[in-house]
Amino acid sequence: MTRLPYVQGVPIWRNVVALRWAVQIVSAVVVLSTIALFLLNVAREIEARDIPFGFTFLQRAAQIPIGEAVIPYDPSDSYLYGLIVAGLNTVRASVLGVILATAIGILVGVARLSPNWLLSRIALVYIEVFRNIPLIVQLLFWLTIVLTLPKVVEGYVIGDAIFINNSGLYLPWFEAQAGFWPWALITAIGVALAVYAFRWLSRRETETGQQSYPLLAALVIALGLSLVALLIFGPLAIDIPQIEGRFGRLQGGAQLSGSFMALLVGLVIYTSAFIAEIVRAGIQSVGKGQTEAARSVGLSGMLTLRHVTFPQALRVIIPPLISQFLNLTKNSSLAAAIGYPDLVSVANTMTQIAPAISLFMIVMVSYLSMSLLYSLIGNLYNRMIRFKAV
């Protein structure tokens, strides 16, 4: 801040420096007194109504059931552990949701630009329908659909391995064997090598103009190493779900509960409609002249896409895309409405016996750290793509 010179003879109420300080002090007083009033009121009510407060409860046994958990959970575990389990449920829904919504969003966005009139119209209808209906209505609708599926014993079975019924979706899944860690290590090395090879070949291609197929080479290195290690160590067995007992309880494999399915489908469809618009706008933002120029200097269609259109479109697409990821994560809190035990839903259940204010603070801080994480990624990307002075 530049310090303005003090001019002799200017009265104090017209002195800019004094005025600025006065406004600062007044605003500080207003802000602090609002916060103080809020806190004092809350503190007084806490005392008057004998409401518990503090964080000691986190160590006690939570005694509440959590329907599904990524890591083993038992009601005798502590509140803290229960909240972590719930947080992981939020993370699980968000991560899967982000991946699927991006994939479908890109597909619909590209379909929107298709020269095929019918396809492009259908993509438009998809976008306009799903982004104009509140997510919670969509979630309740999908939940209704899931609940009207047949019972386990009468449910749909695909190839004796995939089960779809009113308790959810059951998929075959991998089970780690003795050789898992050596295999994981070799796969990680393979990925690192592939990244290195991709960069090296890309640079060679850019510098010499010689076609070097960096993507193909990277894929061959990573997948090849991983496959060879897979054959040597045999680290994974496939666990197929099976119906047990007369009343049909499915055991084994990966289980996605009905409410999780409804949440995932709702989140993915809702968010993908927004992502599709972002992708369309991004691709359209690259001028036609860019493509024409690339073609006229002799780049092939694929090379044009990879080196000219795509990098420029990404620049426009990524920042709003990351904000959509954040929205999806925040929207996953609607799980509370359809009975999926996410962070908000579990914290809300806990308020029956634990202090609401402390729980509220924990939930706020969790979501704020998630959004900080997203903005960190966004900022890193922005720094990465900044035009460098050559």
Added chain:
Amino acid sequence: MTARAAPAPLPPATTVGLQGWLRQNLFGSWGNSVVTVVVAVVLAWFLVNLGSWVLVEADWTVIISRAPLYIVGLYPYEGYWRLCVCLLLISVLLGMSWRAWPGPARRFAFAFGAVMLFVGVFPHEMAPEHRALLLLNLPFIGLGYVLTPRPAEAHSGRLEAMAGGALPPALERVAIFSTPRRMVIAAFVALVLIMILILGIAGVPGLDPVNPQDLGGLMINLLLAFFGIVCSLPIGIGLALGRRSSLPILKVACVIFIEVIRGVPLITLLFMSRHILPLTFPEELNIDRVYLAGITITIFSSAYMAENVRGGMAAVQTGQTEAAQALGLRGWQTTLLITLPQGLRNIIPAIVGQFISLFKDTSLVYFIGMLDLVEMGRVSVQGNQEFIDNGREVYLFIALVFWVFCFSMSFISRRIEGALGVGRR
């Protein structure tokens, strides 16, 4: 142009007409044709199934028999006429906007009139006086239209012409009431009347106070979204100015408020208004949950509004500020008279967008126990053995209602964007 150009040769037959259109857009290449056929088959299958379900299998009694619950919640039946009068006031406002702003507002007025006509004549259980009040909306739109002078006529130009020269000071004051100003005043008066009609006043016969908890259905979604936007605009402007200011304490306070609110889901704020906000008021002041929801939604919306306003003001060219400074305007004068008005004009489409998303978000007030449209639907399905299997009908109906509102608003927003020339100036 003196030299007449030779007539252009006719285009090849395959690029014009229906055949040409089909060839270009659907069957341009082998791949394209395959895509068209596959998509058409899937689409036809979907539409046939949907149509037969909607017309034959679905049981819509769950909607028709409980229609008032979805629209106005538990609002007392004796007060329905008051809500009808509110609609009439809205009709007058729509008619006025139609006259003042023929493009986008006319469609809106038409759509509103069409919906009123449809509901007014639809054969379902409804008191004849309510039917009559709904049908009265059509003449009331016309009334609003007639009562408003055309924008050009209301300007002082016509008055000056009538006075044959410069206006005498007394008439100058009349000319201030140009069409936009009349509209703002009329909207304000209508708003106050609508609030009085909906909530009632104690002691006035016919206007018995309504328990705010009984407000519900679509009405509460619209009211919360509307008041959320209106109340968050001034707060948002304040926060945006604070964030732009060079005073560190003010700036940091505003940045923290905006980023914290934007970083958490609305449902956590509703969590707060359910468990903590009541503690900030003295216990004897038993505040109703409608107001708690209103406060929460306003807080939530103002953070987003602040970012909109900030964006709009950042888009005002620096030349404007420099010109203002060159003319000798002070800092606050530059902001209030130059940057802010232009910034606000920039964000009108963004405000409509925010209204749409806020309207969708009001469906979360179920979390603090309010019976909005969505919760009303959920209760009809899950709380009634009779309708337990009608979930699909209920949620599709609710989705359709929300969709019609949100889609028409975004359509109008695009029109406004075009009319304002945002991004073109």
